[in-house]
Amino acid sequence: MKKLAFALLVLLLLALGTYWGWSGGKGSSEKSTATPEENTNEKTTGGPVITITGLVERPYNITLSELREMPSRKVHAVLYCVDAPNRPLSNGTWTGVPLKYLLQRAGVKENAVKVALYASDGYTTDLRVKDVLADEDIIVAYEFNGEPIEPRLVVPGRWGYKWIKGLTKVELVDYDFKGRWESVGYPDDAYIENEANPWR
Numbered sequence: 001m002k003k004l005a006f007a008l009l010v011l012l013l014l015a016l017g018t019y020w021g022w023s024g025g026k027g028s029s030e031k032s033t034a035t036p037e038e039n040t041n042e043k044t045t046g047g048p049v050i051t052i053t054g055l056v057e058r059p060y061n062i063t064l065s066e067l068r069e070m071p072s073r074k075v076h077a078v079l080y081c082v083d084a085p086n087r088p089l090s091n092g093t094w095t096g097v098p099l100k101y102l103l104q105r106a107g108v109k110e111n112a113v114k115v116a117l118y119a120s121d122g123y124t125t126d127l128r129v130k131d132v133l134a135d136e137d138i139i140v141a142y143e144f145n146g147e148p149i150e151p152r153l154v155v156p157g158r159w160g161y162k163w164i165k166g167l168t169k170v171e172l173v174d175y176d177f178k179g180r181w182e183s184v185g186y187p188d189d190a191y192i193e194n195e196a197n198p199w200r
């Protein structure tokens with residue numbers, strides 16, 4: 001009978017050891033090695049992710065921390081909303097990465113005509129591929145007047161509805177995609193004719 005009791009004790013210790021090891025391993029993986037699949041729109045260390053996809057050679061995801069490592073530009077621009085055209089909402093210096101660089105890094109296919117832009121709150125807007133490739137001042141900004149901000153588009157000289165916040169996806173398409181306000185009749189180019197007196 002002593003042999004049986006010893007065998008049971010060994011089994012009990014093995015079971016305890018297995019359980020302990022399993023829960024310890026799970027705890028440490030939560031701390032450091034979460035995979036992208038476990039975070040729908042976040043990587044644990046890099047912050048929010050922007051996806052560059054659609055009519056490109058090499059679709060990719062970029063984290064906010066990776067964005068900060070890319071060649072950046074400082075752009076002075078004033079944000080105006082069509083609803084209050086004489087009252088600047090934000091006026092200062094924005095730091096970010098030209099959307100042009102992000103598109104070129106993916107390789108723009110020649111049939112891409114529009115850039116469809118999507119945000120975490122469901123907001124959308126759009127730009128023409130040729131306008132983005134011609135204007136390095138259209139940036140994905142991550143700083144305003146030296147302070148960190150959630151990634152947003154800065155589109156100098158264009159109404160605020162192009163300045164999408166909480167950007168999650170940039171999709172190149174071969175048709176005339178229109179965003180939230182463009183699709184209900186707001187001008188697709190959104191050009192502010194006279195910034196000194198935005199409403200002319």
Ligand SMILES: Nc1nc2c(c(=O)[nH]1)N[C@H]1C(S)=C(S)[C@@H](COP(=O)(O)O)O[C@H]1N2
Binds near residue numbers: 119123159161162164
């Ligand atoms: N994600 C998201 N981005 C958005 C909007 C929105 O509703 N959702 N509104 C747009 C409009 S119409 C304007 S005028 C500006 C306002 O920017 P602000 O909230 O930083 O002042 O954000 C633009 N970007």
Ligand SMILES: [Mo]
Binds near residue numbers: 080081082160
């Ligand atoms: Mo707006």
